[in-house]
Amino acid sequence: MKIATIVGARPQFIKMAPVSREIRKKFKELIIHTGQHYDYEMDRIFFEELDIPKPDCHLGVGSGTHGYQTGTMLKKIEEILIQEKPDLVLVYGDTNSTLAGALAGAKLGIKVAHVEAGLRSFDRSMPEEVNRVLTDHCSDFLFCPTETAVKNLHREGINDGVYLTGDVMVDSLLHNKEIAESRSGILDELGLKSKEYIVATIHRASNTDRKENLESIVNAFCEMEEIIVFPVHPRTKKYLKKYGLFDKLRASVKLIKPLGYLDFLKLMNHAKKIITDSGGIQKEAYILKIPCVTLRENTEWIETVEDGWNMLVAIDKDNIIRAIHQFQPSSVKHKERFGSGGAAGKIAKYLAE
Incomplete structure (x- = not known):
């Protein structure tokens, strides 16, 4: 065939x-x-x-x-x-x-x-x-x-x-997790210590293309008083510059280029929390047992929310800051949902x- x-x-x-x-x-x-x-x-x-x-x-x-x-x-x-x-x-x-x-x-x-x-x-x-x-x-x-x-x-x-x-993402993650740990030097390259930083990814059009939404996210990140590592998607970079937000964000957040799979897998695995609007990253955070804050009002990966490892947050500066500071998994239980x-x-x- x-x-x-x-x-x-x-x-x-x-x-x-x-x-x-x-x-x-x-x-x-x-x-x-x-x-x-x-x-x-x-x-x-x-x-x-x-x-x-x-x-x-x-x-x-x-x-x-x-x-x-x-x-x-x-x-x-x-x-x-x-x-x-x-x-x-x-x-x-x-x-x-x-x-x-x-x-x-x-x-x-x-x-x-x-x-x-x-x-x-x-x-x-x-x-x-x-x-x-x-x-x-x-x-x-x-x-x-x-x-x-x-x-x-x-x-x-x-x-x-x-x-x-x-x-199949579980297959990829399990196959590559140890490879990433041994090969990737991303933490040393960025001067990071395990569980002392937050990973952020934003790329969804509803967050990047609307100035008020992107501005709320940027303001939250700048006021959060956390080490935030932000691999910037090309779409996001385009709109950050269009709306005059890029330099402001760069002053408070570690902005880096998008990473390969191994570097990003290691970066996620050692993060204390993840902020995202990506569907796949919500799921990977769950599998890696990393608390995740999702900047969306809904998700196709509802299991991550039901099991208490993912929190949906509407786009508002104060909501985002509060969620990052306060959200913790509601249960130590972790099922093989995927x-x-x-x-x-x-x-x-x-x-x-």
């Missing part, structure tokens, strides 16, 4: 690494990279560190509006699928690359498999939520990371082809069957 794997963004490279290793034991894989993320720090370093095979096709789509990105990807992916004639299209997560790949496969009558199916924030104002729902409804195989995700699909009438596999590893092997097994 020939599988066309379609990826384009940083989180997808991390999810793809363990799955690619497993499916290549049984199948032929064609990797199509849309080019949604293209900076070295957001792209090639992940292929190098995670030992992912070089993409067979690179579409070079780059930045743009959602319509431009999705439409351009759809056209270019379709051309490759017609030429290569794969038996299955494999997509990950909830980006424009995910949706474009799923639509291209479905419209050509090629079976579609979705890794990380069934997630729901129930907020249709999020482009990612629209991508998730549409991708799930045109997929033939839906690989769910959690029981909640399975239930979400059943509620929407999707019952066939649904598999509970656990989360599985204990082996999700990639289960996905390969189900595809083989």
Whole structure:
């Protein structure tokens, strides 16, 4: 069987690494990279560190509006699928690359498999939520990371082809955690001591593109009186400079370039808390048992909140400061909500069957 794997963004490279290793034991894989993320720090370093095979096709789509990105990807992916004639299209997560790949496969009558199916924030104002729902409804195989995700699909009438596999991000994290500890010198490079700093990541459009939201976040970070390490996403840097907030933030916070997976994994693992608006980082914080404050009003990873390791905070300076100073996990219990590893092997097994 020939599988066309379609990826384009940083989180997808991390999810793809363990799955690619497993499916290549049984199948032929064609990797199509849309080019949604293209900076070295957001792209090639992940292929190098995670030992992912070089993409067979690179579409070079780059930045743009959602319509431009999705439409351009759809056209270019379709051309490759017609030429290569794969038996299955494999997509990950909830980006424009995910949706474009799923639509291209479905419209050509090629079976579609979705890794990380069934997630729901129930907020249709999020482009990612629209991508998730549409991708799930045109997929033939839906690989769910959690029981909640399975239930979400059943509620929407999707019952066939649904598999509970656990989360492939757990596979990546467990495989790379000790490697990161031994190889990465990021703490020494930044002059940090374990459990004496906070990691921050902000990239979601609702926080970066709205000046009032980004200003509230910057003011909170500047007044927090904590050591904050902030790898700055290209989108965030663009808007910090546009709104005249970059220099103010740089005076109080350790602003650094986006990190590779190993450096960032070690940085998270030694943080005392994490502030983020990323879905994947909420989950990684939970797995690493690091308290997480999420600057959003909802989350697709509701398990992290239910178990008391993640706190959702509306965008307000005082709320953010209060949450960082006061939030602690409400329970010492820590469940294997996302599985204990082996999700990639289960996905390969189900595809083989």
